[in-house]
Amino acid sequence: MKKRYLVTAALPYANGPLHIGHLAGAYLPADIYVRYLRLMGKDVVFVCGSDEHGAAITVKARKEGTTPRAIVDKYHTMLKDTFEKIGIAFDIYHRTSEPIHHQTSQDFFRKLYEKQEFIEETTEQYYDESVGQFLADRYIVGTCPICANPDAYGDQCEKCGSTLSPTDLISPRSMLSGSVPVKRPTKHWFLRLDQHEQWLREWINTGQADGKQLHDPAAWKNHVLGQCNSWLDQGLQPRAMTRDLEWGVAVPPEIPGAEGKKLYVWLDAPIGYISATKQWALDNGRDWEPYWKSDDTALIHFIGKDNIVFHCLIFPAILKAHGEFILPVNVPANQFLNLEGRKLSTSKNWAVWVHEYCEEFKGQEDVLRYNMIKKMPEQSDSEFTWKGFQETNNNELVNNLANFVNRVLVLSHKYYNGIVPAINPDLTFKSGWEPDKTGQYDEELHLLHRKLEELGAEIVRFDFREALGTLMEISSAGNALLQFNEPWKTEKENPEMVKVVMNLALQYVAVISVAARPFLPFAAEKLRAMLNLNPLQDRGDLLDILNELVEGNPVIQPNHALGQAQHLFGRIPDEVIQKQIDKLTAAEQANQAQNIQPSPSKYAPLKETIQFDDFAKMDIRTGTILTAEKVEKSKKLLQLSVDMGFETRTILSGIAEHFTPEEVVGKQVIVLANLAPRVMMGTESQGMILFAEDAEGKLGFVSPTGGWPNGMGVK
């Protein structure tokens, strides 16, 4: 058992609001886990913060005519506020723009630099000559090769969601000036991931590093191990840890060549966990180091599946390279949550925004939490629907849980004036756990104890949906307890037995008031008030009641005066749900309307002026495609043999997604004939076929009209 826990939740990027996918993916599971640990009296620190650097933020600032600082301030405030409203109980919600973070990351970089963990490498990057700077991936736009969106970014197409690299883009242009960027060499520091491959492989698969057993790989999720091994098997490559950026943590200035270089987000962001912990320690008069450097600390990262390799391979490599830090004991990554059958999309506004939910469903924060937990994408992608949201609320939260609490309190007030009855524990009754089972007070308390242990075990193994189900079983058993014993009938003939039943039912409610806190913190608090019990302190409250129950002791005492009953959850009517569905439909329509509008950048900007000599260098000829076949293992390439008149050439062309081999055979084409040969997918391509391309990226054949011989020049 570890002495202390450091729990992190992925740093959200400060360029947009929070949606339910984020919540279900990382923040809620982390919150449940942490709240449970606190209830068990564990030493735990829960850190998070806004990730505020990178080109996407500068891009957004430019678009909105403001500064990166203004953007991150806006979204940081918004995110922080949203987390608070939905009840994510961070110990600190920090931000990577704070000086303490810049210092921490620079120190880290220095250390790795001194330990010669980096190699310096010069690569070709796009450069905008008119403004004299290198272009971050986000600063390059062009036509998406997958969906033909003319405004795809260099790192990602927001229309089809494909991950891209700047060189993927068809007709790239600089976002700064609109000019065509050129490639230029630039020097960067690369982390020698290849040198870490061996120990990472062992650590991931056996849990051992440096001869120590650090974790149990069987406790890691399948898809996490699978993804890691997939990377390991492909061989790890050195990875750039710096970028040519303007908005970020500067490479320590004393390092030669540091000017203009910033730390890459994957060094910057995870170190944010460390700087957040430092700030928390400062704020609370504590020492941060044991949480990051002591073997008896369990470090756990909650993330979404898109972040797996960074948290399981790259960041551990960084931590190990530094030398003083511990490695994560688990990275329980969740898969993705879909909305009404479709992927969530920020740019398409296909999402449920948490801040909007908090406004429109005031006081119903727990309803969203409950739904998110129920639909948590723990093992595979899952699905949120508004209809399901409504059903879950009405059937489970209202009918089962809230109703149980209500009937217990109403009956207690009716029969005992709201005073917990003293009882004779030897009297038997009908147990609520199964039909025809005889119940006995002490034994029933032991059963409750067992249920709570079960619930805890489920949380600890990140089985949150199951744990939520276990919580609800207590409520169901409570309902059955009342149903089987029918106090409303038996109160007259057997009041002593009814006292036992009602006392026990109150124990159930009291137990729920504690056990529900990780899942439904607001409802738990409300319950405490209804029972007139002290608010929970997060210092072992659950451990305390476990200790009582295992002894057969009640957790709410006889003669205790209860508070007033109130409805824990309210029904959600159809209109409210319809409104939300309409909202999504509207977003969808707005989206379609936008797609129909012609793009302002329908025509690619003119390239720079060239001289006749430049043109004359090109040898362009006519040719006819003789044969065509798909290149094996390639999605885009066709291998063509082209009759050039004087010879037949093999040419590879990236048109497989536009034409079938049968379609192109026999077509006469224009060939750039003196282009340097290039080997692709193991075959040498001896030239390039020219096509016309429209704004959508569609290709059209270009050829002379009517029986022209092959091998003739084009000028």
Added chain:
RNA sequence: GGCGCGAUAGCUCAGCCGGUUAGAGCGUGCGAUUCAUAAUCGCAAGGUCGGGAGUUCAAGUCUCCCUCGCGCUACCA
């Protein structure tokens, strides 16, 4: 294309190292009940476990092939 993860009742999902009639919650049907936000409790119906082949005395559970979804990743001169 490669690799990884997934495909199980109407819906949302569990099913560990292969072993008796494949499970849960919700929904549906029938019955009971009325303290409670027309809530609750019981019983029941519902699946050739994505498709195909194979290994085995025995396969959602192992192997191979295929289809679909998601993620990561390569090729576009």
